[in-house]
Amino acid sequence: MLSFFTVDCLIFTFHEGKLKVLLNERNEYPYRDWWAMPGYFVDKQEEMEQAVNRIAYEHTGLKNIYLEQLAAMAGLKRHPEGRILTVAYMALVRYDDVKNKVKPVTNYMRQAKWFDVNEVPELAFDHNDILKLGLKKLKRNLNYSTAPFELLPEKFTLTQLQQIYEAILGETLDKRNFRKRMSNLGYLKELDEYQTGVSYRAARLYKLDKRKFLKLFT
Amino acid sequence: MLSFFTVDCLIFTFHEGKLKVLLNERNEYPYRDWWAMPGYFVDKQEEMEQAVNRIAYEHTGLKNIYLEQLAAMAGLKRHPEGRILTVAYMALVRYDDVKNKVKPVTNYMRQAKWFDVNEVPELAFDHNDILKLGLKKLKRNLNYSTAPFELLPEKFTLTQLQQIYEAILGETLDKRNFRKRMSNLGYLKELDEYQTGVSYRAARLYKLDKRKFLKLFT
DNA sequence: ATTTAATAGTGTAAAAAATACACATTATAT
DNA sequence: ATATAATGTGTATTTTTTACACTATTAAAT
Secondary structure, three states: OOOOEEEEEEEEEEEOOEEEEEEEEEOOOOOOOOEEOOEEEEOOOOOHHHHHHHHHHHHHOOOOOEEEEEEEEOOOOOOOOOOOOEEEEEEEOOHHHHOOOOOOOOOOEEEEEEEEHHHOOOEOOOHHHHHHHHHHHHHHHHHHOOHHHHOOOOOEOHHHHHHHHHHHHOOOOOHHHHHHHHHHHOOEEEEEEEOOOOOOOOOEEEEEOHHHHHHHOO | OOOOEEEEEEEEEEEOOEEEEEEEEEOOOOOOOOEEOOEEEEOOOOOHHHHHHHHHHHHHOOOOOEEEEEEEEOOOOOOOOOOOOEEEEEEEOOHHHHOOOOOOOOOOEEEEEEEEHHHOOOEOOOHHHHHHHHHHHHHHOHHHOOHHHHOOOOOEOHHHHHHHHHHHHOOOOOHHHHHHHHHHHOOEEEEEEEOOOOOOOOOEEEEEOHHHHHHHOO
């Protein structure tokens, strides 16, 4: 057997107040013409995470991105050819880092496109389930993970951070309460720098203090 | 290839105030003589969860037990023969249901034994990591999952429930505060029944109200 | 120079949840 | 009757969460 198993990768980013996920339009049976998570076979001599990084690199031009394993799917009926074992991952990338990336076209896929996570069509295989899993995991771990900061530039405003919380939680938050809570966490560094290039009052920039974060959660 | 991939299963139970995990003493290379999680190959025509249930059944005599998928491990160097893809699960069983089960002996394993999760030796493969993962997941999801109730008989006392919380969290809790918190959750049914067979004041029994629980967490 | 538009940034009071803490009660065994 | 072993309960304090609205700042438009 040339190919042993596959990895699929939900690639999330954040842009214009929305959480987005990158999907491929398949050009191959089964599910030709359907949208699906990026994914491909893991080479025989390749580590699984390497394969995920390879796929993410082809789609984003980025290496060593933030990854979390979501689940292994092995249903006998997932694929008409028989069981194809797939390990699903979730990746988080900064929109600024990927916005100019040319979208890949291969034999296998016709195009790649960012979808608002709330406007995802019916996907190939069990990919809608996996998306749900990813969103649920993001939400559940929100307060213990650096996920929000993986979606933001290194220096960010509190409004941007709040928008990410809102997108992940699927609800709006009160500005004053959010800011109070964030500053009580103790792992945000307030910088003496401000936003530039906006036509209104520039907001203060913040950074994640990784040291303090790790101290709290390890 | 006769065997495609394996599943491993952490089987947890709760007994005498301790969280326990069932381990096998291996009788096969690699890691002969080491303790390891129960696990075995998934048959070609067998669903993955079926395989986990089969393994759990061999060890506990129970069918349709509570299962959660933990992780897929696929390192090229996990096994001297090359990559063996393994999907790790965690199962929760009631001690009353398994205490009389005869422990399996096969070609592959010499014996099975319950270990206090805090007294687990160095295990085969990456099984210590998987155990850590399982314990972490139990802890993190404690307040959103029925896990504690999967470890208890249908009718239980608040002291038993508290002991499970303490074992999972790894810390002691205040009795009065714990009871207050539990009754505020709203999904515990207070029964008009009491413990029997104890030589001291019998405690009131409680039940999980699954309907109310589901309403809160779905 | 003034106005407009857009977002940043801030405080307080009330409610809810978490914490700290100790003793009387009850059932059984002797 | 007494000893034993665990059950079951209340209150005060602190902390956290929630609800809520206006002024400040900047750049662009007039």
